[in-house]
Amino acid sequence: MSALLKNSQNGHLPASARIPAIARPFVSDRAMKTLDLVEKFVEEECIPADAVFQRQIGETTEERFSSHPSVLEDLKSKAKKLGLWNLFLPKNHFKEGAGFSNLEYGLMAEYLGKSMTASEATNCAAPDTGNMEVLAKYGNEAQKRKWLDPLLSGDIRSAFLMTEPQVASSDATNIELLIQRDGNDYVLNGEKWWSSGAGDPRCKIYIVLGKTDPYNKEKYKQQSVILVPHDTPGITIHRMLSVLGYDDAPHGHGHISFNNVRVPASNMVLGEGRGFEIIQGRLGPGRIHHAMRSVGAAEKALEWFLARLNDPSKTPFGEQLHKHGIMLDRIARSRIEIDAARLMVLNAAIKIDESNAKGALKEIAEVKVLVPTMNLTIIDRAIQAYGGAGVCQDTPLAYMYALGRTMRLVDGPDEVHILQLGKNENKRGPAHLARIDAQIKKGEELLKQYGIKIKDPLQLNRVSGNSSKL
Ligand SMILES: Cc1cc2nc3c(=O)[nH]c(=O)nc-3n(C[C@H](O)[C@H](O)[C@H](O)COP(=O)(O)OP(=O)(O)OC[C@H]3O[C@@H](n4cnc5c(N)ncnc54)[C@H](O)[C@@H]3O)c2cc1C
Missing domain, CATH: 2.40.110.10 (Butyryl-CoA Dehydrogenase, subunit A, domain 2)
Structure with missing residues (x-):
């Protein structure tokens, strides 16, 4: 088995075997096979190719913004041959994609998020993904043929x-x-x-x-x-x-x-x-894509973190880092936080699949806020474990941090989603007030019924202020 895929003490547990139990019933056999291919493609082809990509874009600003690294075209050809192309367009809304659900693509996007080149190599890179969705959903035939077709084929x-x-x-x-x-x-x-x-x-x-x-x-x-x-x-x-x-x-x-x-x-x-309607329609699934790639980035940061903890050449105060309890604490917390965030994203994807982005507004907003912060926390812990190496160009962590930080701004800053969530959650307030009041009142009646006299009147706890005498 390839060392590039090894992900556990005992060898390799493929991506399809690691799908959270909650999501498994919604994933087709075909999607499971593709997921395993995506994992293999990212780990064995794209991540090693990232180093070539970084060098092929050149040094000067002029070079960097006029280059088209050949390694990317080679990856695109490989991805097409493997059938890893346009994985993102959900099957229940678009006929142009590879035929997966938002959930199935979400699972794949996690792996794409581990590499600089993987998303583009599979024609699943932002902002093209959202733009293709706009053209497929709202464009007329002429617009689709002129712009959607070359985007779908990865030519522009x-x-x-x-x-x-x-x-x-x-x-x-x-x-x-x-x-x-x-x-x-x-x-x-x-x-x-x-x-x-x-x-x-x-x-x-x-x-x-x-x-x-x-x-x-x-x-x-x-x-x-x-x-x-x-x-x-x-x-x-x-x-x-x-x-x-x-x-x-x-x-x-x-x-x-x-x-x-x-x-x-x-x-x-x-x-x-119709512009507002279009931008609203564009953002829903795209936020899930960003979130799932961020889960993948966090997972990669944790892998780098674990690698440093087990580096035998690094023994501060006489011990490898994994012998220091504080580091094990951070590893455990990272594991919990990534797994929890992943479940939230998969839940949002399932909700979109069951209805549409509009029907999953709450779940999308939740992950839009939660995941970038989780990702930054994990990357920050990994950076800390690497000391100076963590903030320089010698690990992918510094760039991942910069990229991860933008996710708190792109597609609307945290505050916009927090306010929306807060306002909607608060709409339930009056109903809770009435219910809690009714429960207290019933408690008072029961006290009377059982002949129990109490010193502290229950009405002190009543939130609505309309007390009743015992
Ligand atoms: C790397 C990157 C890529 C991007 N790509 C694109 C792109 O391809 N296309 C594109 O059009 N845009 C893109 N953006 C822009 C991004 O979507 C905007 O930066 C974002 O929507 C915020 O808008 P703004 O910068 O005008 O900030 P403002 O709208 O001025 O907001 C500034 C700050 O005000 C606060 N704020 C805003 N609203 C509220 C509120 N209701 N309550 C409390 N505080 C609030 C927040 O802290 C917010 O960060 C990108 C941004 C980055 C960083």
């Missing part, structure tokens, strides 16, 4: 442009980029940033959110989504933003302006005023 890449530097973009009603009708065209003016993927020389299409009707009294009808080819005159990429110092090349995060950018009216997706 795409970017999703919503966030703007001059407004608080976590509230999408603030978006200002103007999309104005002019004859048979639309003309776009405005600025975008954090346009992920715009640095890649293969990024050919921007899916842009802007306003066609900024004064509409219904504020969720002001926005529209339109398709803009990357080389349309009037588009300027000013710079690539870094993430805690990392440039994420060649993918990159662009700061882009639109100056009288003219596209045919037929590039409008779904129709004017």
Whole structure:
């Protein structure tokens, strides 16, 4: 058995045998086989290839944002041959994908999250995944043939442009980029940033959110989504933003302006005023993908943590690190936290499969908040165990930390989801108040019935304040 796959004291327990019991009944035999293939592909092909990818993108900024590492194309060919392609498009909503459920893909995405190259190698990388879902779900036939087909075949890449530097973009009603009708065209003016993927020389299409009707009294009808080819005159990429110092090349995060950018009216997706609906539809399953990849990243951090604890050359104060109880405590906590987070994500995926993203809003928001924080905690513990090596380029941990930190911001910051969850949870408050009051009242009646006199009146505990005499 390959050492690259060994994951237990006794050898290798394949990914399909490690599916949590709660999820197993929902996973088909075909998905189990594919899951094992994904694990093997990631561990044996993609993770070793990450080192080549990092070197092939070059040194200078110019090189890094114009390169297309050949190792990635080789991985893509291998993945296609193995049938590991477009795994993400859920079978109950799209005919274009590989035919798996959100849950089944969620299990696979965990492994993809362990490598820099695996998601793109299997054509499951953000933001293309969400963009393909938008085109498959809301695009017309012409839009699908022009942009969805080459995205599905991995020939081009795409970017999703919503966030703007001059407004608080976590509230999408603030978006200002103007999309104005002019004859048979639309003309776009405005600025975008954090346009992920715009640095890649293969990024050919921007899916842009802007306003066609900024004064509409219904504020969720002001926005529209339109398709803009990357080389349309009037588009300027000013710079690539870094993430805690990392440039994420060649993918990159662009700061882009639109100056009288003219596209045919037929590039409008779904129709004017439907933008909000589209971005809402785009984000649900995508959040699950991010979350599951983050579970995989946390699992990888734990593997690196365990490797350091068992490194015989590192013996602070005369003992290997695994002999120090504090480290075992951290290992145990990490195991618990990863396993708990995984169950939450799988539960959310099952809920989406049973209904749709709208029907799983609570579960999606829960994992959107919980998983990135869990991931950062585990990576932080691993970094600590490596000492100085943990924060430099000698382990993958520092970059994983930077990437993991962005997950508390992307697709809406924590606070937005927390507030929504808090508000919805609080809606149950009046019902609980009434129920607790009724229980206390019944307790008082029972006390009377049993002839029990008590010193401290129960009404002191009553929350509604309308006391009754014993
Ligand atoms: C690596 C990375 C990749 C990204 N990729 C893309 C992309 O491809 N396309 C794209 O369009 N955008 C992308 N983004 C942008 C991301 O979605 C936004 O940064 C995010 O939605 C927050 O918007 P903002 O930056 O305008 O911050 P703001 O909206 O100004 O929010 C700033 C802070 O205010 C606080 N806040 C916000 N709302 C509330 C609230 N209701 N209650 C309390 N506090 C609140 C939060 O702490 C929040 O972090 C990316 C960002 C990063 C870091």
